[in-house]
Each structure stands twice: as C-alpha cells, then as structure tokens.
Amino acid sequence: MIVTFLGTGTSQGVPVIGCGCEVCQSLDYRDKRLRTSVHIAVEGKSFVIDSGPDFRQQVLRERIHKLDALIFTHQHKDHTAGMDDVRSYNFKQQKDMPIYAKAEVIEQLKREYAYVFSEVKYPGTPSVEIHEIENRPFQIEGVNITPIYVLHYKLPVFGFRIKDFTYITDTNYIDDKEKEKIIGSEVLVLNALQKEKHISHFNLEEAIAMVEELKPKKAYFTHISHKMGTHREASKELPDNMELAYDGLKIHM
Template sequence: MLVTLLGTGTSSGVPLIGCTCEVCRSVDFRDKRLRSSVHIAVNGRSFVIDTGPDFRQQVLRLNLLQLDAVLFTHEHKDHTAGLDEIRAYNFRSGQDIPVYGRPTVLSQLQREFAYIFAENKYPGTPHVRLHEISNEPFTILDVPVIPIEVMHHKLPVFGYRIGDFTYLTDLNYISEEELEKVYGTKILVLDALQRQAHISHFTLDQAVALAQRINAARTYFVHISHKLGLHGEVERELPPNIRLGYDGLQIKLD
C-alpha cells in the first residue's frame, strides 16, 4: 500500500490573499498546505478520501491517472467541493466512479451537485454511482474498509481504516468502542488543528495524547491551521514517532 497525503491543511490553513503571517511568508514547502485529502493505492486500486476545493490541483501535482473510487468523511465543503473534477477520470476510464458516504453526505452531494444527478444530464458532466454506507465494514473492489465514527462537535464523521492505515480527520471526540478499531494500526493520520481550544477539532496537545494512546508506529498530523505555527518549529516539539504531515508526503506500508 502507498499512501499520499494530497493535502494537510484546512480552510484557515491554506495560503490567504494578502496574509503576512509567518506561515504565509514561509519558504518551507511543508508550510504550503492545501485542503486535507489522501490518496491510497492498494492491490492495484486507486482511492481518494475526500475531494476538497483543491482536488484538481492535488491530482495534477501527483499525476494521478487512475481513480477507482471516492470515500467521503463528511459533508463539509472543504471536503466535498472538488467532486466535479472527477469527470476527467470518467473520460479516461469510460466508467462511472463509485462514491461512498453516509446518507447525509450523499444527500448533500445530490443537492449541491444536482446537475450530476439530473434525469437529463448535460453532456460532459461527471458520472458517479452512489453507495450508502453505515458504521459497518464494507469492501471496495475487494479491498476491505472499516469505517470509524468520530464526532466533529455534533456532526458524526467517518474515519477509515484500510489494512494497517487509519485516517481520522475533523474530530474532537472518539468513543472507546470506536477506538478499539484503531488499535494495532501501523500508520495513523490524525486531526490536529491548532494549539488553542476549538469547538470541533483536536488541539495539538489533545492529538498528541490520543496518538500516544493508540501508539502507532508512526502518526502524522493533518488539518493544520496557520495558528499551529511553522512546520519545522512544531516538529521539534513532538515525540519521535509523531510528525506533522505535509502535502505530497508518501508513506509505504508492507
């Protein structure tokens, strides 16, 4: 399995017009973060989790030529707004793209991208097949996927475990029952928005505490806002097996 972090930022963590903060002025490429998303290549298949507003830029940068399915964590626009860009993969493959999400996510997509689901489709619009999922294991093209339900303030969000890789973004709470699904994972990608308390995201300290409980071989933090600070400075504070993620980081699992 090869995991690529397509984006590690949030809407308050991408470069801002006219911003002069130290993150925006940084010349370290690791401080240039697009909205959080991840690509997973496993068993000859190619999946992405979330298609945010930067999705087109992210897949062009990766030179991603194959897309077999999309999984959505939740319905917020910074995770769904790029769905239209999958049309390029329809053109390449001649196939509909399977899209997986909980009922609220799929309903939101049908409202916001109504033209994709219109009875009389305009030529060239994306073609998708919606697959409703619940908090039960499922498979995508013979690849097992375990959803992990977390809370983003009052909004239920799905993280996902595929093999020894677990992706948990946009959360500030996970139950003990759901945490049991995560234990034993080798690579964990986890939300760590900023240092200050937040209503719907883990702080850096909270993310470190949870990462230490899970004790994966390596944990990478994502969904990083400008308030967290410079990549190089923050990394020096972290335990040896915990790192900040950065856009384009590739992680290989046996």
C-alpha cells in the same frame, strides 16, 4: 500500500488569503497546505479520501492517472468541493465514478451537485455511482475498509481503516468503542488543527494525547492551520513517533 498526502491544510488552506503571518509568508514548501485529502494505492487499486476545492491541482501534481473510487468522510465544503472534476476520470476510464459516503453526505452532494443527479443531464457532466455506507465494514473492489465513527463537535464524521493504516480527520471526540477499531494500527493519521483549543478539532496537545493512548507505531498530523506555527518549529515539540504531515508526503507500508 502507498499513502500520499494530497493536502494537509484546514478549510482556508495555508497560506490564508490576506494573511501576513510568519507561516503564511514562509518559503518552506512544507508550510504550503492545500485542503485535506489523501490518496491510497493498495492491492492495485487507487482511492482518494475527500475531494476538496484543490482536488484537480492535487491529482495533477501527484500524476494520479487512475481512480477506482472516491470516499467521503463528511459533507463540509472543504472535503467535497472538487467532486465535479471526477468527470476527467469518467472520460478516461469510460465508466461512472464510484462514490462511497454515508446518507447525510449523499444528500448534501445531491443538493450541491444537482446537475450530476438530474434525470435529464447536460452533456459532459460527471457520472457517479453512489454507494451508501454505514458504520460497518465494507469492500471496494476486494479491499476491506472499516469506518470509524467520530464527532466533529456535533457532526458525525467517518474515519477509515485500511489494513494497518487508519485515517481520521475533522474530529475532537472518539468514543471507546470506536477506539478499539484503531488499536493495532501501524500508522495513524489524525487531525491537529492548532495549539489553542478548538470547538470541533483536536488541538496539538489533544492529538498527541490521543496518539499516546492508541499507541500506533507511527502517527502523522493533518488538517493543520497557520495557527500551528511553521512546520520546522512545531515539529520540535513532537515525540519521536509523531510528525506533522505535509503536502506530497508519501508513506510506504
């Protein structure tokens, strides 16, 4: 399995428009963060979790020429705004793009992309094949995936475990039953928005505490805002088995 971080930034990305802070002015490539998304290459298959506003730029940068499925964690715009660009894969692969999401996300996609789901379609619009998922394991082309139900303040969000890799973004609460699904992961990716407390995301202290409780071999933090500080300085505060992810980082498992 190869996991590539397509984006590791929060909803505004980093740098933030109009911001002159140290992070937004940084020349370190690790401080340039597109909206959060990840690519997973496993068993010959190619999956992307979340297609935010930067989806086109991300897949071009990583030269992802084949995509077998698009999986959504939740319905917020910074995770769904790039879905239209699957049409390039429609043309190249000559088939509908399988979309996996829970019912609430599907309903949101149907509102935001009404032209995709219209009975009379304009030529060239994306073609998708919808698969509704619930909080139980499912398969995509023979690859087993386990959803992990978490809360983003009061909004239900799905994380996902594939083999010994677990990916969770946009949460500040995981109950004990869902934690059991994570235990034993070799690699855990978890959101850590900033150092200050936040109403709907783990801050850095909370994310570190969650990793220490779940005990993966290695953890990476994502969905990072400019309020975290520079990658170089914030990394000095982390335990040995934890790292801040950055755009383009690859994990080989």
